[in-house]
Amino acid sequence: MIVSLLTDYGHEDDFVGVVHGVIAGVAPGARVIDLTHGIPRHGVRHGALVLARALPYLPAGVHLAVVDPQVGTERRAVAIRTAEEDRLLVGPDNGLLSLAWARFGGVVEAVDITRSPHRPEPVSATFHGRDLFAPVAAQLAAGAELADAGEAIEPGELEAIELPEPRREEGELTAHVLSLDGYGNAALNVSHDDLAGTGVTLGRQVEIESGGERFLATFTQTFADVGHGEILVYEDAYRSLAVAINRGDAASTLGLDPDDEVRLRPR
Amino acid sequence: MIVSLLTDYGHEDDFVGVVHGVIAGVAPGARVIDLTHGIPRHGVRHGALVLARALPYLPAGVHLAVVDPQVGTERRAVAIRTAEEDRLLVGPDNGLLSLAWARFGGVVEAVDITRSPHRPEPVSATFHGRDLFAPVAAQLAAGAELADAGEAIEPGELEAIELPEPRREEGELTAHVLSLDGYGNAALNVSHDDLAGTGVTLGRQVEIESGGERFLATFTQTFADVGHGEILVYEDAYRSLAVAINRGDAASTLGLDPDDEVRLRPR
Amino acid sequence: MIVSLLTDYGHEDDFVGVVHGVIAGVAPGARVIDLTHGIPRHGVRHGALVLARALPYLPAGVHLAVVDPQVGTERRAVAIRTAEEDRLLVGPDNGLLSLAWARFGGVVEAVDITRSPHRPEPVSATFHGRDLFAPVAAQLAAGAELADAGEAIEPGELEAIELPEPRREEGELTAHVLSLDGYGNAALNVSHDDLAGTGVTLGRQVEIESGGERFLATFTQTFADVGHGEILVYEDAYRSLAVAINRGDAASTLGLDPDDEVRLRPR
Numbered sequence: 001m002i003v004s005l006l007t008d009y010g011h012e013d014d015f016v017g018v019v020h021g022v023i024a025g026v027a028p029g030a031r032v033i034d035l036t037h038g039i040p041r042h043g044v045r046h047g048a049l050v051l052a053r054a055l056p057y058l059p060a061g062v063h064l065a066v067v068d069p070q071v072g073t074e075r076r077a078v079a080i081r082t083a084e085e086d087r088l089l090v091g092p093d094n095g096l097l098s099l100a101w102a103r104f105g106g107v108v109e110a111v112d113i114t115r116s117p118h119r120p121e122p123v124s125a126t127f128h129g130r131d132l133f134a135p136v137a138a139q140l141a142a143g144a145e146l147a148d149a150g151e152a153i154e155p156g157e158l159e160a161i162e163l164p165e166p167r168r169e170e171g172e173l174t175a176h177v178l179s180l181d182g183y184g185n186a187a188l189n190v191s192h193d194d195l196a197g198t199g200v201t202l203g204r205q206v207e208i209e210s211g212g213e214r215f216l217a218t219f220t221q222t223f224a225d226v227g228h229g230e231i232l233v234y235e236d237a238y239r240s241l242a243v244a245i246n247r248g249d250a251a252s253t254l255g256l257d258p259d260d261e262v263r264l265r266p267r
Numbered sequence: 268m269i270v271s272l273l274t275d276y277g278h279e280d281d282f283v284g285v286v287h288g289v290i291a292g293v294a295p296g297a298r299v300i301d302l303t304h305g306i307p308r309h310g311v312r313h314g315a316l317v318l319a320r321a322l323p324y325l326p327a328g329v330h331l332a333v334v335d336p337q338v339g340t341e342r343r344a345v346a347i348r349t350a351e352e353d354r355l356l357v358g359p360d361n362g363l364l365s366l367a368w369a370r371f372g373g374v375v376e377a378v379d380i381t382r383s384p385h386r387p388e389p390v391s392a393t394f395h396g397r398d399l400f401a402p403v404a405a406q407l408a409a410g411a412e413l414a415d416a417g418e419a420i421e422p423g424e425l426e427a428i429e430l431p432e433p434r435r436e437e438g439e440l441t442a443h444v445l446s447l448d449g450y451g452n453a454a455l456n457v458s459h460d461d462l463a464g465t466g467v468t469l470g471r472q473v474e475i476e477s478g479g480e481r482f483l484a485t486f487t488q489t490f491a492d493v494g495h496g497e498i499l500v501y502e503d504a505y506r507s508l509a510v511a512i513n514r515g516d517a518a519s520t521l522g523l524d525p526d527d528e529v530r531l532r533p534r
Numbered sequence: 535m536i537v538s539l540l541t542d543y544g545h546e547d548d549f550v551g552v553v554h555g556v557i558a559g560v561a562p563g564a565r566v567i568d569l570t571h572g573i574p575r576h577g578v579r580h581g582a583l584v585l586a587r588a589l590p591y592l593p594a595g596v597h598l599a600v601v602d603p604q605v606g607t608e609r610r611a612v613a614i615r616t617a618e619e620d621r622l623l624v625g626p627d628n629g630l631l632s633l634a635w636a637r638f639g640g641v642v643e644a645v646d647i648t649r650s651p652h653r654p655e656p657v658s659a660t661f662h663g664r665d666l667f668a669p670v671a672a673q674l675a676a677g678a679e680l681a682d683a684g685e686a687i688e689p690g691e692l693e694a695i696e697l698p699e700p701r702r703e704e705g706e707l708t709a710h711v712l713s714l715d716g717y718g719n720a721a722l723n724v725s726h727d728d729l730a731g732t733g734v735t736l737g738r739q740v741e742i743e744s745g746g747e748r749f750l751a752t753f754t755q756t757f758a759d760v761g762h763g764e765i766l767v768y769e770d771a772y773r774s775l776a777v778a779i780n781r782g783d784a785a786s787t788l789g790l791d792p793d794d795e796v797r798l799r800p801r
Contacts (some may be wrong), residue, residue: 004551004557007783010305011278011545012449014321017271021325024269024300028326033558035551038544041450042514057664059562069514072489102707112426125489127504130324183544185574222606222659237661245602247576277572279716280544281588284538284569288592291536291567295593308781309781336781338755392756394771397591 001141002061003030007041007065008053015193017118019064019134025137033058038182040176042069044096046179048161049187052099053238055087058124063100064129064137065091072125077116077132078158079140079149081109088146090137092128102160113150137171141169148191164259166190173198175265177256178240178263183251186256190241192263206233208243209263211255233264268408269328270297273318274396275306276333279448280523282358282394286331286401286494293405300325305449311363313525315428315455316446319366320505322354327528330367331396339392344383344399345425346407355413357404360393364426367401374422376413383417432459440465440531444523445507451516453523457531466533474501475510476530478522483534484510500531506530535675535713536595537564540562540588541663542573543600549661553598553668559674561760567592571717575604578630580713580792582695583721587772596727598663598671599632611666612692613674613683615643622680626662628697636694643693647684698793700724704761707732707798710792711790712774716766716783718783720790724775724798733800742777743791750801751777769797 002111004022009015016037023032025143035054039047045069054064068075068091075094089097101107113119117133117141123131127152136149167174168188175194200206200219208215208231217231221248226232231250235241243262244250256262270290276282283304288301302321306314319459322330335358337343343360350372363508368374380386383399385406390398403416433456434441440462441519442455467473467486475482475498484498490513493499498517503509510529511517523529537557543549550571557566569588573581583602589597602609602625610627617639623648635641647653650666652673655666670683700723701708707729709722734740734753741751742765751765757780760766765784770776777796778784783796790796 002555004555006551010449011303012274014317016302017300018321018324019299021269021271021302021321024298025324025326028298031558033551033554034546035555036548038546054552054555057552057559061558070491073491124504126501130504162369172398182544183779224604224607229644234660237658237664249788278570279572279717281540281570281584284540284567285588285591287567288536288538288569288588291565292591292593339760340758391769393768397771406653459601 001030002033002059003027003137003141004033004035004058004061004063005037006035006047006065007037007067008035008041008043008047009037009129011190015129020129022130022134023138026135027142030138030141039067043067044069044094045161048096048099049179050096052103055100060085060087062088062090062137064133064143065089065096066129066133067096068092068094068128070094071128076112077114077128079111079113079146079151080107080135080155080158082106084110088140090133090140091161095159098158098160105157107155108145110153110155111146112153113151116150118149131233164189168194168198171199171265173200175241175262175264177260178260179258179260180251180256184192184251185236185242185243185244186251187236187238187240188262190202191239195241198264200264205267207265207267208233208254212261215254217240231259268297269300269326269460270294270332270404270408271302271325272304272305273302273306273314273327273332273457275308275310275314275332276304276396278304282396282408285397290405293402294409295464296407297405298362306334310334311336311361312428315363315366315444318330318364319370322367322370327350327352328406329355329408331400331401331406332356332363332518333396334363335359335395338359338395343379344381344395345420346378346380346403346413347374347422347425348376348413355407357407360426362426365425367454374425377420377422377425378417379420380417385411385416405480431456434459435461435465438466439466441510442529443528443530444525445451447518448524451518452503452507452509453518454505454507455501455529457484458506459502462508465531467531473533474532474534475500475521477527481523482521536567536593537561537671537675538567538595538597538638539571539658540569540573540581540599541601542575542577542581543571543663545571545733549663552664555674556664556668560669561676564672564675573601578603578628582596582630582633583713585631586637589634589637589678594619595622596622596671598667599630600624600663600667601630602628604628609647610646611662612687613645613647613680614641614689614692614700615680616640617642618715622668622674624674629693631750632692639791641651641689641692643680643689644689645680645684645685650684652678654729656761661732663742698723700728702728702732703746705733705799707734709796709798711792711794711796713792714755714785714790717776718785719770720775720785721770721772721776722796725771725773728795732798734798739801742767742801744794760781761795778782781793
């Protein structure tokens with residue numbers, strides 16, 4: 001059974017290693033996949049986006065996610081089962097898991113694991129990844145029933161994240177930056193369908209307005225279709241429209257941050 | 268059998284991958300856990316602290332640690348067995364392993380592996396992780412006897428690290444920064460017991476004096492108990508008193524470095 | 535079967551995790567070793583050097599490498615078998631694999647996998663690691679025949695990297711910086727044999743001229759043979775001559791970049 005991990009723990013400390021250790025103790029046969037530990041600290045929405053887009057490429061299993069600014073407070077800890085593929089998601093009830101379960105048809109079973117019988121005592125106030133989430137995820141990977149991991153709750157009570165919608169106006173598309181990757185490529189909340197009728201099409205020049213400044217880009221298939229240092233708009237590997245610079249960093253050059261509004265116009 | 272790794276190799280280079288490769292060649296069935304490779308370069312004491320606090324969360328096995336500024340000189344390389352849990356520790360004899368073996372009841376058997384029969388020839392002067400420590404650790408994981416890994420030595424001859432002790436004076440506790448994590452949280456050499464009688468208790472305001480400056484903090488259970496940007500004192504997940512800033516970086520804001528003296532007073 | 539990974543994906547994003555996920559889906563029994571994901575972005579030659587020097591320390595298997603600035607263009611994707619040890623290398627046909635196959639006696643079989651039957655549809659234009667290379671590598675690890683992974687091509691058609699040669703002149707050796715590691719140590723294109731007759735020998739002082747500046751170094755075996763902050767020349771763990779500073783960063787102090795010319799003279 002696969003256990004995948006997504007956190008904002010980074011790689012400087014022993015946090016990730018300790019979580020691996022706890023899982024190895026409870027579920028020696030589990031195969032642990034580090035999806036990423038590079039989520040920006042406390043970046044719940046960014047974590048939710050990455051989890052949702054990445055999970056379809058992983059075998060079904062137990063998917064642990066911890067981006068948890070409210071650790072140690074009254075926020076709930078949860079484990080859920082998705083309608084499609086029977087994936088089990090474990091993490092804080094702060095919306096982090098919500099885009100992923102939406103991707104797999106919603107939640108068919110949910111339990112509050114805050115006081116799970118699987119957690120060893122004592123539980124620290126600040127490291128639930130080690131003391132609560134990893135033990136629960138490992139027990140599930142080892143075959144424990146979801147219903148035995150905590151108290152049943154209504155799926156409708158779970159926290160969910162709402163993403164902004166792009167707006168199509170005359171000759172213009174108003175979008176938002178969803179997330180930045182480590183290269184400075186900026187994914188927008190724009191799918192292929194949102195482009196219909198906007199005049200923003202493959203091969204065309206596109207004007208990008210952001211923060212009062214205007215930039216000229218080309219809508220291409222891949223980076224090497226434009227020169228070094230030139231801006232491109234492209235459908236990224238997760239099928240979102242994205243802004244990048246060939247061999248450069250679009251986020252810093254265009255001053256793009258998550259949630260920023262970006263206007264696109266054909267030229 | 269588990270083989271855990273802790274080093275200061277970082278993730279930019281192939282050093283960690285090559286160590287994994289060597290282990291996979293000698294002990295194909297071993298499960299390798301990367302405890303961390305983010306120890307600051309040459310940070311022997313920091314590595315020793317992290318190893319000691321993390322190992323209790325890992326299954327017993329072979330625990331390889333390499334932070335080794337004296338690599339290639341006459342410093343000894345060693346492998347030891349702990350009194351409790353039969354853990355095997357492998358690394359340079361520079362104190363790196365000493366806090367961990369103290370945590371597990373001391374050393375019951377020690378061998379000098381500098382010229383171990385398990386090491387392949389030639390051994391480079393600068394990469395003993397690959398050429399000496401990994402081959403020995405992997406042979407132990409594959410079932411080799413500790414006594415066959417080198418020449419027996421007296422446990423009392425091994426290098427050990429001494430940590431500073433906190434001092435309780437009237438209305439004041441003088442502590443030291445033990446280590447900083449990647450978030451800028453600073454762990455102090457103060458346990459729960461050291462606080463008895465100091466007036467520094469949960470829920471109270473605490474004055475922190477460091478480098479001639481004074482800061483006001485609240486002794487809380489977790490980060491979200493104070494506002495964004497506010498300083499907290501809390502018992503961290505390894506049960507050390509620690510200083511942090513909710514959604515901030517205490518080390519840089521308060522100017523804290525490892526070994527710095529910090530005075531705590533109730534307010 | 536081992537599958538090793540070398541990329542320039544870094545650890546901030548989910549790219550590496552998704553590649554692991556794809557491999558786990560196709561070849562659940564494969565053991566995946568992350569050789570490194572820290573190759574500088576688009577550093578094809580650096581990646582080629584690291585792959586060639588590291589692979590001898592890994593068990594033979596499927597070795598996937600992706601540093602691919604031309605992804606999505608007409609550049610070929612290939613899989614090859616080496617003459618020695620039957621290693622299988624998978625990656626873009628841009629020279630990245632060429633130093634590794636040279637290390638193992640050359641190529642005895644090569645296939646163009648650009649339109650491999652193993653790749654699932656659709657293939658994105660920008661993430662061939664996930665959509666093409668990982669599926670092919672995993673199928674090979676699961677036992678598929680190399681000949682079935684694509685169309686046979688002539689080994690002589692493959693792209694290869696040429697490294698600069700050092701020049702021996704009277705009392706002077708002109709070398710080039712091959713690569714820098716994360717510590718700032720600079721490997722030169724100089725082997726032990728290249729030093730014969732130059733007067734640059736163990737224990738001697740060596741003058742290093744680079745970018746018009748001259749620096750004094752000592753040719754030693756290991757870092758601790760010189761004082762803190764002093765420059766050393768040494769044979770590194772991969773048997774290249776290298777320049778370093780004990781507890782310092784030679785690349786930034788001496789201003790060394792890959793490909794820079796460096797002159798060495800005995801003093």
